[in-house]
Amino acid sequence: MAERANTARRATISDIARLAGVSKGAVSYALNGRPGVSADTRDRIVAIAEELGWYPNRAARALSAARADACGLLLARPANTLAVEPFFMEFIAGVESELSAQSVALMIQLVESVDDEIAVYRRWWGEHRVDGVLVVDLRVGDPRVDALAALGLPAVVVGGPVAGAALPAAWHDEASAVDEAVRYLAVLGHERIAQVSGVAEFAHTRERTRAFAAVVEELGLSGETVSTDYSPERGARVTRKLLSSSSPPSAIIFDSDLLAVTGLGVARQMGVSVPEDLSIVSWDDSLISQVVHPPLTAVTRDIQAYGVAATRHLLAVVEGKTTGDVETPRGELTPRGSTGPLRRRA
């Protein structure tokens, strides 16, 4: 019944102008709270607009304002990994809350590769679809940085800062949390610690790996890093391999909560009990790391706040108000049941 027919004409300022007996221009001034109309007229116009349920046509406004009032976010990870990686949804929630407060829209797209991603940036910018973008999963020597800078598309890199500062970044210190986690494990008596990291090309992975190596060396521990693609398959395999080596680690730091939960599953399957025989530290502290048993010790970050900060920074960049970086709160260790003192084997 509703059908296409009901696509009634939506009111325009011309309709309002006609009903109020004034010109289009007057209506525009009135509805934008700009001087040029009397209080009486303004009230009358506003009342009519209200009654008609008028909203400004974004396309029309964008056309003259040369503003899309939208920002973009592209994700270049496989959908099923993405789906289960709580980081992104939580990050998006933060982004969204900040954007919608400014009534800026968020456009999201999933892409296959970095090249596709650049192509979409090019198109979005060319089409005036977005005013700016957030760039996630920064890689070492990331081609997106130069492409965006060349394009002139306002962007904020999440997780930089980028050397050379071709783009502004919203970042936080990864090293301190690694440091905190390793020192904590050391105090518990662990001497062989492994790190199961994410994609080695990602800048934050690189950073964590570097920090891990540094603190392990400083404390005179044995530390090993194995990288994965964040997939549970790889995560399970490398964990199995670590645990079945001749001198297995007594503690493992995982680079994501999904990897950590996977590791816990592998341990259980192999009859390695947590935390008695193996301590586990998870990176990022979503609900999944809390609902398993034992609940996982994790590096906790306020991801939503991270999204908010990055977005706020992006909006400033779009306005041309800044070109610098912004540092956000670093992660901190939240000890839970998955870590415990080293039990010396008999």
Added chain:
Amino acid sequence: MAERANTARRATISDIARLAGVSKGAVSYALNGRPGVSADTRDRIVAIAEELGWYPNRAARALSAARADACGLLLARPANTLAVEPFFMEFIAGVESELSAQSVALMIQLVESVDDEIAVYRRWWGEHRVDGVLVVDLRVGDPRVDALAALGLPAVVVGGPVAGAALPAAWHDEASAVDEAVRYLAVLGHERIAQVSGVAEFAHTRERTRAFAAVVEELGLSGETVSTDYSPERGARVTRKLLSSSSPPSAIIFDSDLLAVTGLGVARQMGVSVPEDLSIVSWDDSLISQVVHPPLTAVTRDIQAYGVAATRHLLAVVEGKTTGDVETPRGELTPRGSTGPLRRRA
């Protein structure tokens, strides 16, 4: 350095027209593959457009075409639950793949309540921001249905069908999977089965609960349903309560994978072993239900395909090509390690 300055003017058809020595109109015809220009001229124009890196300004096109080339999706769940509920990300991935194939954008927003949601629909439609929307988490007697129908905003309800059919729906049979799961458990010897469901107001919850009661009754089993808000806290509490009752169930069906994993954690914590003392069935089969130990028996749906189907349907509705419902593949049971034969207590 890049800054605002680099926001170089993006090419328009007027630029192309000038360079090609033809009129704006000719350029428009040429670039849209419409008759009215010679092959030579067309080639020349296309080459120039290519060289300038021209893309049609979406706002300008939307203004005359009265098309936004965007669809919307609003999510009214708490961010941290959403983050960890793989359903949505996977669904979005499906939606996205279909939309971007048609180069239609996806706009996403998180809202607090159904009322807010309706307000955003109103605004989006008024602003010509979207051509249509997908409505998820349908409630019984959902106010959004009437609101959208009244608005005339093309929409597809995910999870209907709606009684009275005020809106077209993309749905699938929930009952058959419930039926399959319960019968499977019955064959394994389980006689006391519990269902830990999601939000009772959701239509699909209602449907599953109904189906559960029906099959339990038919098979002469004892079946109990307790509802939650999908949060792990509630899930943990009700599971704890179920397991500590005087006659605890020997099998539990959870309405989401997060709930199921939570239930597994509770069982472990209480020393109830899975599947020896308790069988667990999860609804929706994301990676988290597979990485825990034991891996969870789950009702598997191809959620991405669900997203694709819903989106395809929405695009047809937007075109005015259909007003009917579309049924999508139903879920099927994938047995894994979390279910087993009932072990009679001594």
Added chain:
DNA sequence: GTACCATACTTAACCGGTCAACCGACGACG
């Protein structure tokens, strides 16, 4: 009484496309 200035509007151009209507030239046909 005139000059000057706000105030409260109107007018019209403009943003970048789309598209119906018009127009000139050339070829074919009766």
Added chain:
DNA sequence: CGTCGTCGGTTGACCGGTTAAGTATGGTAC
């Protein structure tokens, strides 16, 4: 030879806002 049709364009209106520039009216200052 006149006319009609088609091809290959051009012209200009239009989508719905914004905004610079112009105008009428009334008040104030000197």
